[in-house]
Amino acid sequence: QVQLVESGGGVVQPGRSLRLSCEASGFTFSSYGMHWVRQAPGKGLEWVATMSYDGDNEYYADSVKGRFTISRDDSKKTVFLRLNSLRPEDTAVYYCARDDYYGNSRFEYWGQGTLVTVSS
């Protein structure tokens, strides 16, 4: 069955960096686009970034553009999110999610999330 397991969250000071990982299993990873979505405490879902199945296209929310970078390593079946210049408002649970086979930008499967807390 499809599984997505995030890791790399923690407490970090403002201005510092963090790298999140999402390891996939149960499907042909190289055939699917992958996404990151976050949820601040008590708030709604906010899309963060998307990478196409072939790595040729990446898209970002305006709130993170220029600070966050999505990447993937198909040999490790893992998608990453590099978070630079972190701000307190980046505090959230970060979920990775898998797209559908045709890249329709819908989130068919989700991981359980990893919490990032930005605080001094």
Add this chain to the structure above:
Amino acid sequence: SYVLTQPPSVSVAPGQTATITCGGNNRGSKSVNWYQQKPGQAPVLVVYDDGDRPSGIPERFSGSNSGNTATLTINRVDAGDEADYYCQVWDSPNSQVVFGGGTKLTVL
């Protein structure tokens, strides 16, 4: 940027029908997906492409689209349906995913 508008809350008695709306300008050409999120859990896709259901989602969940408003309908609501529900589209002109603000469904 594109905005999807949902009511913050909807309340319904057990056994009744819950309807949750999702509005957006020129939304008609955008397919809408719906997610259910229970406290402390990751979201789950319950309806995609306006009205299709993933395998394993009960037939009580359905979706529709009319003009600038998409609707999630849950028939014969029970306590297990109490959750936050989010609509979502792909805003192709801006190459961005957009979520609605979410609707908290309370089963009375």
